Amino acid sequence: xxxxxxxxxxxxxxxxxxxxxxxxxxxxxxxxxxxxxxxxxxxxxxxxxxxxxxxxxxxxxxxxxxxxxxxxxxxxxxxxxxxxxxxxxxxxxxxxxxxxxxxxxxxxxxxxxxxx
Numbered sequence: 001x002x003x004x005x006x007x008x009x010x011x012x013x014x015x016x017x018x019x020x021x022x023x024x025x026x027x028x029x030x031x032x033x034x035x036x037x038x039x040x041x042x043x044x045x046x047x048x049x050x051x052x053x054x055x056x057x058x059x060x061x062x063x064x065x066x067x068x069x070x071x072x073x074x075x076x077x078x079x080x081x082x083x084x085x086x087x088x089x090x091x092x093x094x095x096x097x098x099x100x101x102x103x104x105x106x107x108x109x110x111x112x113x114x115x116x
Contacts, residue, residue, distance in 0.1 A: 009094040012061075016088030019068070023077055023084070030085070037089040052103040059090045059100065 020030050040058030044051030057063065068083025070076075093099070 006095050006097075009091045013088055013091040013095065016084050016091060019084050020081075020088070023080060025077070025081070029081065030088075033081075033085045034089055034092070037086055049103045052101040056100045058086065059093060061087055061090050064090060 017030075020027075037058040040055040041051060043054030064083050064086035066083075067086065068080055071079030071081075071083055
């Protein structure tokens with residue numbers, strides 16, 4: 001089952017690549033921004049709970065899709081880009097087993113408990 005879920009996330013990452021290609025901007029933007037959603041982990045500097053909440057906000061695909069759709073509706077490429085980056089980042093993270101964080105421990109995710 002874990003392999004099937006990871007393959008599904010890989011396909012969603014590829015969808016993100018496709019959506020990015022429709023923006024018509026340089027691929028350097030994609031590769032330069034793809035790790036930016038991990039800024040949500042900075043909340044862990046304050047506390048595990050704040051870190052879990054901020055990390056999960058930056059890795060929530062529903063929020064990513066909402067931002068992208070607002071960008072489409074308002075025809076704002078920057079919002080489309082933000083949505084695509086958030087979506088693609090969350091998908092590739094899940095390919096590698098990084099999921100939503102429980103609020104008790106960074107290594108305790110909805111997909112699995114991460115090793116040291």
